[in-house]
Amino acid sequence: MASFASTGKIDIKRQTGFGFIAVACLVALYLPILVVLVFSFNNAMSIGASWQGFSLRWYVTLMKNQGFFDSAILSIVVAVAATVMSTILGTMAALATTRVKRWRGQGATMLIITSPLIVPEIVSAVSLLAFFSFIAQAFGISFGILKIVLAHTSFCIPFAYLPIKARLEGMDVTLENAAADLYADRWKTFRYVTLPLLLPGISSGAALAFIVSFDDFTITQLIAGPGETTLPLFIWSRIRNIVTPELNAMCTVLLLVSIAFIILSFVLTKKKQD
Amino acid sequence: MSNIASSQTAKGGSVSILSVLKDFGNFRAVNDVSIEIRPNEFFTLLGPSGCGKTTLLRMLAGFEAPTDGKILLDGSDISMLPPNRRPINTVFQNYALFPHMTVAENIGFGLKMLGKSAAEISATVKEMLRLVRLEDAGNRSVTQLSGGQQQRIALARALAPKPKLLLLDEPLSALDLKLRKSMQIELKRLQQETEITFIFVTHDQEEALTMSDRIAVMNGGKVLQIGSAHDIYEHPADRFVAGFIGETNFLEGELTASAGGAGTVNLRCGVTVEALTAKSVASSGSVTIVVRPEQLEMVDPGSPQSVDATVEQIVYFGTDRHVHARLGDGTALTIRQQNRPGMREGLAEGQKIGVAIPPRVAQILKD
Numbered sequence: 179m180a181s182f183a184s185t186g187k188i189d190i191k192r193q194t195g196f197g198f199i200a201v202a203c204l205v206a207l208y209l210p211i212l213v214v215l216v217f218s219f220n221n222a223m224s225i226g227a228s229w230q231g232f233s234l235r236w237y238v239t240l241m242k243n244q245g246f247f248d249s250a251i252l253s254i255v256v257a258v259a260a261t262v263m264s265t266i267l268g269t270m271a272a273l274a275t276t277r278v279k280r281w282r283g284q285g286a287t288m289l290i291i292t293s294p295l296i297v298p299e300i301v302s303a304v305s306l307l308a309f310f311s312f313i314a315q316a317f318g319i320s321f322g323i324l325k326i327v328l329a330h331t332s333f334c335i336p337f338a339y340l341p342i343k344a345r346l347e348g349m350d351v352t353l354e355n356a357a358a359d360l361y362a363d364r365w366k367t368f369r370y371v372t373l374p375l376l377l378p379g380i381s382s383g384a385a386l387a388f389i390v391s392f393d394d395f396t397i398t399q400l401i402a403g404p405g406e407t408t409l410p411l412f413i414w415s416r417i418r419n420i421v422t423p424e425l426n427a428m429c430t431v432l433l434l435v436s437i438a439f440i441i442l443s444f445v446l447t448k449k450k451q452d
Numbered sequence: 453m454s455n456i457a458s459s460q461t462a463k464g465g466s467v468s469i470l471s472v473l474k475d476f477g478n479f480r481a482v483n484d485v486s487i488e489i490r491p492n493e494f495f496t497l498l499g500p501s502g503c504g505k506t507t508l509l510r511m512l513a514g515f516e517a518p519t520d521g522k523i524l525l526d527g528s529d530i531s532m533l534p535p536n537r538r539p540i541n542t543v544f545q546n547y548a549l550f551p552h553m554t555v556a557e558n559i560g561f562g563l564k565m566l567g568k569s570a571a572e573i574s575a576t577v578k579e580m581l582r583l584v585r586l587e588d589a590g591n592r593s594v595t596q597l598s599g600g601q602q603q604r605i606a607l608a609r610a611l612a613p614k615p616k617l618l619l620l621d622e623p624l625s626a627l628d629l630k631l632r633k634s635m636q637i638e639l640k641r642l643q644q645e646t647e648i649t650f651i652f653v654t655h656d657q658e659e660a661l662t663m664s665d666r667i668a669v670m671n672g673g674k675v676l677q678i679g680s681a682h683d684i685y686e687h688p689a690d691r692f693v694a695g696f697i698g699e700t701n702f703l704e705g706e707l708t709a710s711a712g713g714a715g716t717v718n719l720r721c722g723v724t725v726e727a728l729t730a731k732s733v734a735s736s737g738s739v740t741i742v743v744r745p746e747q748l749e750m751v752d753p754g755s756p757q758s759v760d761a762t763v764e765q766i767v768y769f770g771t772d773r774h775v776h777a778r779l780g781d782g783t784a785l786t787i788r789q790q791n792r793p794g795m796r797e798g799l800a801e802g803q804k805i806g807v808a809i810p811p812r813v814a815q816i817l818k819d
């Protein structure tokens with residue numbers, strides 16, 4: 179059979195239909211995004227208009243849009259805060275589920291930590307909404323933007339936790355034994371051996387947490403108070419007004435930020451895998 | 453931490469392992485081990501895979517706590533101290549060098565953790581690099597080094613804080629034969645130069661015999677015999693030790709008389725030999741004697757005080773040859789002969805020979 183290469187493994191590129199399916203998938207996944215990107219340069223007044231020539235006018239409009247900047251800054255502030263908190267918590271959780279004697283409830287703990295990946299987002303959103311309004315009513319405390327940060331932190335934890343845990347599991351414990359053998363106490367062992375070797379895992383976990391927070395719509399939409407408009411919420415609000423290609427420009431900017439972080443995460447994971 | 457690993461003058465420490473037990477669940481990995489190790493000794497733990505050598509070493513280093521018993525270093529109980537509070541360093545089997553540090557940073561790590569000054573660290577690192585003969589490697593990344601070089605860096609790193617005791621867990625097993633031989637010599641030299649007590653783990657009996665001041669032979673979590681290489685080879689305490697160390701012939705017989713450390717044994721194959729007795733052998737009854745292949749002599753068949761045998765196989769080793777022969781009653785024997793000019797003639801497979809056991813070389817084992 180021609181499809182078997184000399185290694186005995188199947189050469190997927192020679193399978194019938196591979197080319198067609200690959201192209202179909204690429205088109206389905208990326209064509210809409212490509213359209214958004216291309217039409218952000220359309221010199222037209224409305225988002226549904228046909229191509230009327232290349233123009234940077236909508237980016238210029240966007241640069242003058244104070245609402246866009248305010249919401250982008252809020253998104254970045256929230257994402258940075260949620261990333262820092264979820265990465266610290268994720269690192270601690272990863273250490274507690276890999277660098278200890280097996281303990282009762284370890285499996286359950288792992289399940290709970292990663293549950294935001296499984297629980298439908300709308301359910302988390304409703305429960306967080308209920309939670310914060312309960313607190314507000316019972317104690318009269320309104321967290322303001324802090325509640326967005328807390329909510330984001332909670333669903334960012336698994337994204338930070340999983341790469342860090344994977345890295346820890348791949349790391350040789352005798353290195354930590356060696357550090358202890360060479361007079362490092364627990365803190366110094368962590369500081370000089372575990373942490374530096376864990377850094378690629380931590381950075382990629384943090385990058386993932388950042389984009390997950392930066393992109394979040396459902397949860398933020400439900401719990402955000404008036405004036406607490408993150409970038410996705412701002413874009414959403416614009417759709418309901420007059421829709422111009424400025425929206426495309428915003429989405430393109432958002433997309434570029436996400437891609438930048440994905441690439442960063444990828445590069446950091448690849449680096450120093452030895 | 454002032455009393456730990458800071459004393460520049462102290463060389464090798466003495467170690468007392470007192471009735472140490474280690475249970476994993478209901479499996480006893482180390483069973484009532486007691487060993488006294490002298491200062492500046494090259495002490496080897498020798499035994500087959502799974503006999504508890506690593507577990508014992510991990511208890512000395514502090515990675516495992518004994519289930520029962522005590523470990524003393526220079527007379528003080530260290531059993532409950534964590535690894536970082538023990539003036540003991542380890543050379544790990546897989547070296548465990550820190551991949552994110554340079555060679556110099558690896559070697560200096562222990563001193564840095566002890567809070568030594570940068571000047572002192574860099575001086576010691578230099579000294580250590582010279583000691584392991586890798587003077588120019590300081591700035592290299594440890595991942596670029598060959599296996600043998602990594603081995604030396606691991607040694608240098610463990611020696612740099614000048615521990616009282618160095619633990620080495622099969623440090624040479626990952627090296628090829630030639631490198632292993634040269635590292636054996638190197639290790640011995642390092643031990644003599646640094647005057648640090650070494651506890652060396654191996655399952656290679658030849659390595660143990662050539663390097664050690666004393667050896668503890670272990671099996672199934674127990675220490676079977678402690679002694680010099682000569683003691684253990686010439687006077688094995690029991691059948692396991694005799695069989696584990698070097699090649700050995702076992703012969704069955706009846707002990708008829710014993711006095712003054714020797715006894716007369718009527719061997720089942722027909723000859724009577726005078727053999728050496730270990731301490732606690734009964735004065736009569738059925739016994740096993742152990743005789744080394746090089747102690748047997750090949751004589752003409754039918755010679756007095758010899759037993760007839762048939763040559764089954766001759767294996768040539770360069771410096772010597774092993775003649776595998778079988779006695780009339782089916783017992784297999786191995787005879788080792790040094791190769792001398794002209795010796796090749798006159799011996800063929802299937803040939804009848806006589807085998808003589810010289811008096812007072814064979815050893816009577818307690819059964």
Ligand SMILES: Nc1ncnc2c1ncn2[C@@H]1O[C@H](COP(=O)(O)OP(=O)(O)OP(=O)(O)O)[C@@H](O)[C@H]1O
Pocket residue numbers: 476479481499500501502503504505506507508655
């Ligand atoms: N953490 C552990 N939990 C359970 N059993 C263990 C543990 N560590 C060691 N053992 C068991 O204890 C016994 C002794 O192990 P140890 O590693 O000390 O042997 P060893 O003499 O070093 O063998 P090798 O020459 O193969 O390294 C083995 O049967 C092993 O399975």
Ligand SMILES: [Mg+2]
Pocket residue numbers: 505506507621
């Ligand atoms: Mg071992």
